[in-house]
Amino acid sequence: DAGITQSPRHKVTETGTPVTLRCHQTENHRYMYWYRQDPGHGLRLIHYSYGVKDTDKGEVSDGYSVSRSKTEDFLLTLESATSSQTSVYFCAISEPDQPQHFGDGTRLSIL
Amino acid sequence: KQEVTQIPAALSVPEGENLVLNCSFTDSAIYNLQWFRQDPGKGLTSLLLIQSSQREQTSGRLNASLDKSSGRSTLYIAASQPGDSATYLCAVYTGGFKTIFGAGTRLFVKA
Numbered sequence: 001d002a003g004i005t006q007s008p009r010h011k012v013t014e015t016g017t018p019v020t021l022r023c024h025q026t027e028n029h030r031y032m033y034w035y036r037q038d039p040g041h042g043l044r045l046i047h048y049s050y051g052v053k054d055t056d057k058g059e060v061s062d063g064y065s066v067s068r069s070k071t072e073d074f075l076l077t078l079e080s081a082t083s084s085q086t087s088v089y090f091c092a093i094s095e096p097d098q099p100q101h102f103g104d105g106t107r108l109s110i111l
Numbered sequence: 112k113q114e115v116t117q118i119p120a121a122l123s124v125p126e127g128e129n130l131v132l133n134c135s136f137t138d139s140a141i142y143n144l145q146w147f148r149q150d151p152g153k154g155l156t157s158l159l160l161i162q163s164s165q166r167e168q169t170s171g172r173l174n175a176s177l178d179k180s181s182g183r184s185t186l187y188i189a190a191s192q193p194g195d196s197a198t199y200l201c202a203v204y205t206g207g208f209k210t211i212f213g214a215g216t217r218l219f220v221k222a
Binding site for chain 2: 004031033042043044045048050056058059090092097098101102103105
């Protein structure tokens, strides 16, 4: 959807392991976002980027880090995964004051 | 703190019926409001974006209205079809890259 690819689409890993999720866009949009979606909490912003190498924390950033070295790629890293980080992760992109467009998500299970 | 509420949580209607989904927010200081649909196992698809200065937006059988002063938005779906079955979410952008999502209304259109 809207030229956004998330990888992997599914991942199962163990507590304490590092995990990196990738978001790749072909739309050349300036802003990129990482959200998590959980039952009972809805969608919550983890981190966002407003340009290459420009990132900031969202509502639920503890335990997560991000990097954006190119316009098209936004990486989300869980340094040491915990079971509370089991979730569906969505990447979104937008231009200023324009609609956000979402990828298809990554389903992450941490055992 | 901005809160977004969507009522009802679930709705079942026969095919062909016109229907209204509701979204309310507690703080009228918003920049825009966006409606999305989400199909099971998929990401969010943007339907309509209403800027704070606008009263409504239309796309095909969809019409979204915004009343900032009362903190309400409605999504009107005309002549509903089984393919409209999905979860519909509204989200308000409050500035500073902060978007608050509602929990969604799960719509089922019976053939």
